[in-house]
Amino acid sequence: MRPFLYQKATDPGMAVQALGAAGNNPLTRATAQPLAGGTTLIDLMKLDVMRPAAIVDINPLAQGWSAIEPRDDSLRLGALAKMSDVAAHDGIQRNYPVIANSLKLAASAQLRNMATLGGNVMQRTRCSYFRDVSYENCNKRNPGSGCAAMDGVNRMHAVLGTSDHCIATYPGDFAQALIALDAMLEITGASGTRNMPFAELHKAPGNTPDIETTLRPGELISAFVIRGRWPRSVYLKARDRQSYEFALSSAAIALDVQDGTIRDARIALGGVATVPWRAREAEALLKGQKFDDGLAQRVADAAFAEARGRRHNGFKIALGRRVVARALQQAVTMEI
Numbered sequence: 071m072r073p074f075l076y077q078k079a080t081d082p083g084m085a086v087q088a089l090g091a092a093g094n095n096p097l098t099r100a101t102a103q104p105l106a107g108g109t110t111l112i113d114l115m116k117l118d119v120m121r122p123a124a125i126v127d128i129n130p131l132a133q134g135w136s137a138i139e140p141r142d143d144s145l146r147l148g149a150l151a152k153m154s155d156v157a158a159h160d161g162i163q164r165n166y167p168v169i170a171n172s173l174k175l176a177a178s179a180q181l182r183n184m185a186t187l188g189g190n191v192m193q194r195t196r197c198s199y200f201r202d203v204s205y206e207n208c209n210k211r212n213p214g215s216g217c218a219a220m221d222g223v224n225r226m227h228a229v230l231g232t233s234d235h236c237i238a239t240y241p242g243d244f245a246q247a248l249i250a251l252d253a254m255l256e257i258t259g260a261s262g263t264r265n266m267p268f269a270e271l272h273k274a275p276g277n278t279p280d281i282e283t284t285l286r287p288g289e290l291i292s293a294f295v296i297r298g299r300w301p302r303s304v305y306l307k308a309r310d311r312q313s314y315e316f317a318l319s320s321a322a323i324a325l326d327v328q329d330g331t332i333r334d335a336r337i338a339l340g341g342v343a344t345v346p347w348r349a350r351e352a353e354a355l356l357k358g359q360k361f362d363d364g365l366a367q368r369v370a371d372a373a374f375a376e377a378r379g380r381r382h383n384g385f386k387i388a389l390g391r392r393v394v395a396r397a398l399q400q401a402v403t404m405e406i
């Protein structure tokens with residue numbers, strides 16, 4: 071591990087100032103990085119993939135930034151709330167099961183106790199070529215160097231949102247729940263707080279896979295806000311083993327069903343795309359319809375209509391369709 075300067079945040083202003091002064095770009099090999107639970111940042115530093123010259127420990131901001139605040143018609147989650155606390159919260163399990171389950175099915179109990187919501191959505195790809203610096207050719211790590219995964223082992227890689235420069239999968243689970251619920255971000259920066267749809271946070275790789283988010287230098291995520299309540303929502307995750315494993319394919323579904331008719335439907339896909347993926351064309355097929363197996367299949371097919379498999383990951387298209395169809399079935403039939 072390389073030497074780095076460690077600073078403890080005293081307040082949000084000091085944290086963004088310290089990060090901004092170092093020209094921080096949160097998801098590149100930036101000169102300064104915020105430290106939350108540290109469960110992935112420290113890993114990447116040990117692997118020499120991330121080489122920050124400075125770290126700003128934002129844990130002292132937890133008092134203001136870790137609240138779980140369910141309100142009558144919305145939910146606000148502080149970015150420093152622990153994954154385990156949010157997953158175990160009664161009100162969230164009842165009114166936002168898609169959030170509770172996306173967190174409960176992620177990582178391990180020990181990791182969830184340490185890890186924060188903000189760190190979770192900012193985690194980086196698990197592409198093995200990205201995480202192994204002995205491979206020179208990784209456009210995300212070394213811009214312009216090529217992509218070892220294109221002709222390498224790409225079983226875990228993306229089938230949606232890829233480019234000729236990168237096919238790495240976005241690995242997290244919680245982000246799909248946020249996408250399905252149209253969540254907003256509260257972002258704290260040098261000029262105060264701004265709000266942005268969560269869907270605008272992650273950038274598809276295009277020809278700059280090294281630029282992963284739209285956060286500006288020095289900015290921190292301070293909270294997530296969800297409007298409405300979504301008791302009829304599910305998160306279904308298919309993976310190689312039932313615990314402590316990233317998704318091969320997952321679906322976050324939120325439905326509003328009245329008298330058997332689907333009034334509103336949201337579908338987000340994980341494990342199969344370069345960014346948390348919203349399947350809007352598939353959603354449109356559900357609105358105003360009564361549910362049956364044929365409809366579920368058409369929706370699942372539409373969700374993967376643009377998917378492109380490679381040598382080892384073509385199975386994700388068939389698997390992903392089944393995950394969507396099953397998640398829909400679960401969402402329609404769940405007791406609320």
Ligand SMILES: Cc1cc2nc3c(=O)[nH]c(=O)nc-3n(C[C@H](O)[C@H](O)[C@H](O)COP(=O)(O)OP(=O)(O)OC[C@H]3O[C@@H](n4cnc5c(N)ncnc54)[C@H](O)[C@@H]3O)c2cc1C
Binds near residue numbers: 105111291
């Ligand atoms: C073995 C293993 C298995 C895992 N399995 C899963 C899984 O199945 N599903 C899943 O979703 N995740 C999984 N994870 C990832 C895990 O959930 C993340 O490591 C964790 O959520 C990161 O949170 P953290 O608070 O520890 O972040 P940190 O490691 O502290 O930070 C992560 C990144 O986010 C930045 N950051 C942190 N907070 C903020 C903020 N408020 N604003 C802006 N930037 C910020 C940091 O600078 C850093 O770049 C796994 C991890 C491991 C090690």
Ligand code: SF4
Binds near residue numbers: 208219237238
């Ligand atoms: S898929 Fe992306 S992260 Fe993986 S080797 Fe290729 S460029 Fe790097």
